[in-house]
Amino acid sequence: MIEARGLMKNFGTSDGRVDVLRGIDLDIGRGERVGVVGTSGAGKTTLMHVLGGLDRPTGGTVRFDGTDIFTLKGAALDGFRNRTIGFVFQFHQLLPEFSALENVMMPALVARKSFREAIPMATELLEEVGLGHRIKHKPGQLSGGEQQRVAIARALVLSPRVLLADEPTGNLDSGTSGEIYRLLEQIHSTRELTMVIVTHSEALASRLDRVVLMVDGKVLS
Numbered sequence: 001m002i003e004a005r006g007l008m009k010n011f012g013t014s015d016g017r018v019d020v021l022r023g024i025d026l027d028i029g030r031g032e033r034v035g036v037v038g039t040s041g042a043g044k045t046t047l048m049h050v051l052g053g054l055d056r057p058t059g060g061t062v063r064f065d066g067t068d069i070f071t072l073k074g075a076a077l078d079g080f081r082n083r084t085i086g087f088v089f090q091f092h093q094l095l096p097e098f099s100a101l102e103n104v105m106m107p108a109l110v111a112r113k114s115f116r117e118a119i120p121m122a123t124e125l126l127e128e129v130g131l132g133h134r135i136k137h138k139p140g141q142l143s144g145g146e147q148q149r150v151a152i153a154r155a156l157v158l159s160p161r162v163l164l165a166d167e168p169t170g171n172l173d174s175g176t177s178g179e180i181y182r183l184l185e186q187i188h189s190t191r192e193l194t195m196v197i198v199t200h201s202e203a204l205a206s207r208l209d210r211v212v213l214m215v216d217g218k219v220l221s
C-alpha cells in the first residue's frame with residue numbers, strides 16, 4: 001500500500017547541510033502495523049512527516065497504491081493527506097482554547113463538513129476512545145493520557161486508511177501508555193487501518209506485526 005523508495009531529506013542550516021534521511025526504502029502493506037524504533041535524532045519524525053506528505057523529501061518517492069504523492073500539487077496533496085492519513089503527534093498538539101469535541105471536529109470542519117455532520121461523528125469517536133464524559137473539557141482540564149485519546153479521536157475523524165503516530169506515549173507513564181496501546185489495538189481491530197507507530201517502548205513494538213530500526217537516516221531492518 002505504501003512504497004517509499006530512495007527517500008532523502010536534507011536541511012540547510014547555518015552550520016551547513018544536515019542529511020537526515022539517507023536513502024530509505026520501505027514497503028508497508030494494507031492493514032499492517034509497523035513499529036519504527038531508533039535513537040533520538042535518527043530521523044524517525046522526519047520519516048513520518050515525509051511518509052504522510054507533511055514534508056517533501058529532497059529525493060526519492062512515496063507511493064500510495066501506486067500514486068506518487070509528491071507529484072500532487074498543493075491543494076491536491078492537502079486533500080489526499082486529509083482523506084488518507086491521520087496523524088498522532090508526540091505532543092498531542094490540541095488547540096488549547098477549544099473543547100475536546102471541537103478539537104475532534106476541527107479536521108471535519110476544515111474538510112467542509114457541516115456542524116450537523118461533524119458533531120455526531122466527533123461525539124461517537126470520543127465515546128470510542130473512552131471520553132464520552134469529557135467532551136466539553138478543554139485540553140488543559142484533561143490528563144496527559146486523555147489528551148492523547150482526544151488526539152487519536154481527532155486523527156480518525158475523517159476515516160483515514162493510515163494512522164501515523166509519532167511516539168504517542170512518549171510523555172506518558174507506563175500504565176497510561178499501556179492503555180493507549182490497548183486503545184490503538186482496539187482501533188486497529190475494528191477498522192481496516194494501516195498503522196505506523198514510532199515508539200521507544202519495546203512492549204509496544206513487540207505487539208506490532210513488524211519493527212523497523214532506523215539508524216542515522218537509514219533503515220536497518
Ligand SMILES: Nc1ncnc2c1ncn2[C@@H]1O[C@H](COP(=O)(O)OP(=O)(O)O)[C@@H](O)[C@H]1O
Pocket residue numbers: 011012013018020038039040041042043044045046047
Ligand atoms: N527543520 C530542520 N532543520 C534542521 N535540522 C533538522 C530539522 N528537522 C530535523 N532536523 C535534524 O534531523 C535529525 C533527525 O531529526 P528527527 O527526524 O526529529 O529525529 P528523531 O525523531 O528520530 O529523533 C536531527 O539531528 C535534527 O536536529
Ligand SMILES: [Mg+2]
Pocket residue numbers: 044045046166
Ligand atoms: Mg522524533
